[in-house]
Amino acid sequence: MTEAPIPSVRVKVPGTTANLGPGFDTLGMALDIYNFVELSETSQGVTVEVEGEGASSIPRNESNIVLKVVRQVYQQAGKNPTGLHLKLINEIPVARGLGSSAAALVGGAVAANELCGNFLSDQEILEIVTEFEGHPDNVAPALFGGVVVSAQVTTSKGKEVVSRKIPPPYGMRAIVAIPEFHLATKKARGALPKEVPHRDAVFNVSRTSMVIMAIIHNDWDLLGKVMEDRLHQPYRMSLIPGMADVFEAARKAGALAAVLSGAGPTLIAFSRENTGGIAQAMEDAFAAHGVKCITKELKPCPMGAKVI
Structure with missing residues (x-):
């Protein structure tokens, strides 16, 4: 009897530059430098691998923030995997102002959502990752690409992240x-x-x-x-x-x-x-x-x- 394949997914996420000068915590643009996130469901336990930028300093246990966002997505989707294997392949320099953490978090959230059958909308993913990151200026362009204008607003339903994408200047x-x-x-x-x-x-x-x-x-x-x-x-x-x-x-x-x-x-x-x-x-x-x-x-x- 052939065993069922292990569910797994690989996500490519661009780096970002935020603010674009005066647009503090508001403007962001995706750039063609990337992080990759691989996520698999396993029979038991949790393992984390890290390659590339920041490999020596990124936690490989439950304190890993990408793993936390993965678990948050599973929780909101009403699913509870028996085990997980997370692999981060980083090309974006860490703590240098090029959106490395936002890219990793977005990649983890998108990967988890894919394994959950795309239960969550892009807007829900944006809200989840912004909650972890603290502000949407890097998160939104990492998720949507291009140049994105974002704001955190208060509505009758509570706080909401509003974002709008515009194409970057041709030839920039x-x-x-x-x-x-x-x-x-x-x-x-x-x-x-x-x-x-x-x-x-x-x-x-x-x-x-x-x-x-x-x-x-x-x-x-x-x-x-x-x-x-x-x-x-x-x-x-x-x-x-x-x-x-x-x-x-x-x-x-x-x-x-x-x-x-x-x-x-x-x-x-x-x-x-x-x-x-x-x-x-x-x-x-x-x-x-x-x-x-x-x-x-x-x-x-x-x-x-x-x-x-």
Whole structure:
């Protein structure tokens, strides 16, 4: 008698860059760098494997946060597997501001939902993962792809995550300079003030609105003018040596704009198809401050998490 195959699934999830300058905790864009999550139901017990980025530091037991989100999905689907095998294959650098945790969590949730017969909607997955992650700016583009505008709102039914996807500008390139040091999101958030001047809030509202308009209309000139921020980047500058100089070097080398990717420490410059010497300029500027980094040229990813 032939044994039934063990249910298993593999999910590919893009990395993300959050904020896009002024859109703090609101804007995010998927990038073509990926994490993979493999999930199998087993006869008993729980095992966790990790390969690639962060392999030496990611827990391989019940404290693993991806395993926790997997269990949450099973619980909401009303299922209780006898055992699970979780494998994380990470290409996205950990704690560098490229959405590694959001990608892993989204991958785990999508994989678990697939094994549950797609019991949950995309919206329910978005809500679950945002609860774990704390905010949707990385989660939504990892799940849906493209550029996503998100907000956490309160309705008569309670809190809800609202998100809308827009296509990224055609021909955009994202040059990332990834420093060799980690920067925990908690530390980066701890650098922010509890209150900001009214004029700075207005500054960011206007720039965020214009960034969205520039992306919708593929308006490169406008995009280069409005990726400015006063709510988070100035306060995090002391955590990343040479940040201002790297921004300046990227722009002098031809970048439209350069911003902090998420909470950092990765810095990201945006350009049209011809990137010229932007990556080298960013690397040299970091080196002048004693910071080693690696650079990558990435593209926006129009597709989000996908079962493969």
